[in-house]
Amino acid sequence: MTTVNIIGTGNVAWHLAKAIQPLSQYELKTIAGRSKKGLASFTKLAHSCVLLDQLTAADITIIAVSDDAITEVSKTLSYNSGLFVHTSGSVDITALSGFKQYGVFYPLQSFSKEDQVDFKEIPMCIEAGSDKGITMLSTLGQALSKNVTTITSEQRRQLHLAAVFVNNFSNHCFTLGQELCEKHNLSFDLLKPLLHKTAQKAIMQDPAQSQTGPAKRNDYHTIASHLELLEDEAYKNIYTTLSKAITTYYGEKL
Amino acid sequence: MTTVNIIGTGNVAWHLAKAIQPLSQYELKTIAGRSKKGLASFTKLAHSCVLLDQLTAADITIIAVSDDAITEVSKTLSYNSGLFVHTSGSVDITALSGFKQYGVFYPLQSFSKEDQVDFKEIPMCIEAGSDKGITMLSTLGQALSKNVTTITSEQRRQLHLAAVFVNNFSNHCFTLGQELCEKHNLSFDLLKPLLHKTAQKAIMQDPAQSQTGPAKRNDYHTIASHLELLEDEAYKNIYTTLSKAITTYYGEKL
Numbered sequence: 001m002t003t004v005n006i007i008g009t010g011n012v013a014w015h016l017a018k019a020i021q022p023l024s025q026y027e028l029k030t031i032a033g034r035s036k037k038g039l040a041s042f043t044k045l046a047h048s049c050v051l052l053d054q055l056t057a058a059d060i061t062i063i064a065v066s067d068d069a070i071t072e073v074s075k076t077l078s079y080n081s082g083l084f085v086h087t088s089g090s091v092d093i094t095a096l097s098g099f100k101q102y103g104v105f106y107p108l109q110s111f112s113k114e115d116q117v118d119f120k121e122i123p124m125c126i127e128a129g130s131d132k133g134i135t136m137l138s139t140l141g142q143a144l145s146k147n148v149t150t151i152t153s154e155q156r157r158q159l160h161l162a163a164v165f166v167n168n169f170s171n172h173c174f175t176l177g178q179e180l181c182e183k184h185n186l187s188f189d190l191l192k193p194l195l196h197k198t199a200q201k202a203i204m205q206d207p208a209q210s211q212t213g214p215a216k217r218n219d220y221h222t223i224a225s226h227l228e229l230l231e232d233e234a235y236k237n238i239y240t241t242l243s244k245a246i247t248t249y250y251g252e253k254l
Numbered sequence: 255m256t257t258v259n260i261i262g263t264g265n266v267a268w269h270l271a272k273a274i275q276p277l278s279q280y281e282l283k284t285i286a287g288r289s290k291k292g293l294a295s296f297t298k299l300a301h302s303c304v305l306l307d308q309l310t311a312a313d314i315t316i317i318a319v320s321d322d323a324i325t326e327v328s329k330t331l332s333y334n335s336g337l338f339v340h341t342s343g344s345v346d347i348t349a350l351s352g353f354k355q356y357g358v359f360y361p362l363q364s365f366s367k368e369d370q371v372d373f374k375e376i377p378m379c380i381e382a383g384s385d386k387g388i389t390m391l392s393t394l395g396q397a398l399s400k401n402v403t404t405i406t407s408e409q410r411r412q413l414h415l416a417a418v419f420v421n422n423f424s425n426h427c428f429t430l431g432q433e434l435c436e437k438h439n440l441s442f443d444l445l446k447p448l449l450h451k452t453a454q455k456a457i458m459q460d461p462a463q464s465q466t467g468p469a470k471r472n473d474y475h476t477i478a479s480h481l482e483l484l485e486d487e488a489y490k491n492i493y494t495t496l497s498k499a500i501t502t503y504y505g506e507k508l
Binding site (some may be wrong): 067068090108109110112121122123125147149151154155157158159161162163164165166167168169170171172173174175176177178180181183184185186187189190191192193194195196197198199200201202203206207208210211212213214215216219221222225226229230234237238239241242245246248249 | 321322344362363364366375376377379401403405408409411412413415416417418419420421422423424425426427428429430431432434435437438439440441443444445446447448449450451452453454455456457460461462464465466467468469470473475476479480483484488491492493495496499500502503
């Protein structure tokens with residue numbers, strides 16, 4: 001039985017705790033937080049919930065706190081045995097190199113606390129300071145997910161950046177589409193089949209192959225009339241920047 | 255039995271012809287095109303395929319050609335009986351007001367010829383110059399789709415613009431995410447569960463509620479390190495424009 005501590009009371013900590021708790025080969029020993037308030041909802045998941053300075057050693061300690069807090073939290077810990085990992089997309093593995101055994105256990109997904117999360121479908125990106133660490137994280141990763149990949153800190157940073165484009169930026173485009181609908185008394189439901197199809201095509205085939213629209217076909221007449229329809233400067237700016245990017249991208253590919 | 259002509263040999267014409275052909279209440283009379291080459295693949299769908307100047311009247315004539323060609327095509331027609339509609343998201347209904355009966359029959363989806371298309375799920379946006387026209391288009395729309403909505407030309411233009419954000423711009427963000435992966439020897443498959451989840455959340459709940467990421471939480475440190483990772487000026491420009499837009503959007507909502 002491998003013992004696991006989780007540090008943090010945010011969304012990643014919550015979903016990792018819920019996913020690790022039922023695993024027969026693992027014992028979720030303790031959840032540690034910086035305040036009692038955050039820990040309240042975790043009491044049924046682990047054997048104990050404690051404040052950070054009371055945490056005692058486990059085979060694996062998962063530091064699932066915000067990027068900025070990783071270093072500070074790791075300095076507060078009173079033990080240096082077992083494997084320590086953080087769960088961040090952007091923080092280098094060396095942030096934990098003060099520990100004898102260290103690594104990264106990065107679930108590539110955007111979590112909200114109320115989400116139903118199926119860890120089987122979430123890519124687990126792992127990295128460790130030693131082969132033993134890779135073996136431990138690979139075993140835990142495979143107990144949770146169908147997809148465990150070993151990547152470097154540099155690759156992880158690039159992947160996190162790519163995720164900003166795939167999730168944050170595309171989601172803001174959806175939001176602006178919805179705002180435009182609401183402003184003109186149109187239900188956003190009208191665009192949902194298109195949104196679904198857009199994602200489905202990007203997943204099933206190369207998104208570049210599915211690109212359509214006025215910018216792709218250099219339809220300056222439609223682009224000009226769209227810019228006229230957009231009253232807000234911020235919208236115009238996004239429209240122009242992305243249209244130029246699309247025109248350039250496909251122009252260069254010709 | 256209502257007779258239907260379709261003018262055009264592009265993707266919209268193709269999928270409309272395939273969807274109308276099996277309807278028991280409708281007879282797909284003729285497909286008309288500007289060249290014999292384009293018509294070749296349509297021969298099994300309609301009773302006849304002819305060049306544009308040989309087309310004879312039907313109860314409904316659907317002009318499914320590119321925006322720029324609508325006016326020219328409508329001038330070429332040798333009859334003015336029955337209802338004439340175009341299928342464009344951006345062209346005003348008045349483009350067809352030279353006909354006695356006219357309207358718009360706009361399927362809100364992005365079509366490729368090889369797609370499997372389920373018209374039941376595609377919102378049909380209709381508009382007509384008379385109540386009789388609305389009734390005819392509503393009946394045809396409901397034979398094809400679960401979702402038929404009457405909207406004005408102005409609303410349709412706004413909807414088409416919103417569709418550019420929801421489909422064209424988000425898809426380009428997916429493309430850039432894929433490029434970043436490939437550049438760093440990472441499989442785009444790693445990002446597909448996130449892409450799927452992003453779309454699913456935008457469909458199931460308000461996309462604004464699902465927004466996450468460095469720009470949303472004003473994490474300038476991560477934004478700066480991402481800009482450093484992006485070597486290409488075009489990427490930097492998109493990253494900056496969208497991050498500012500997100501920061502402003504949620505800053506103003508606070």
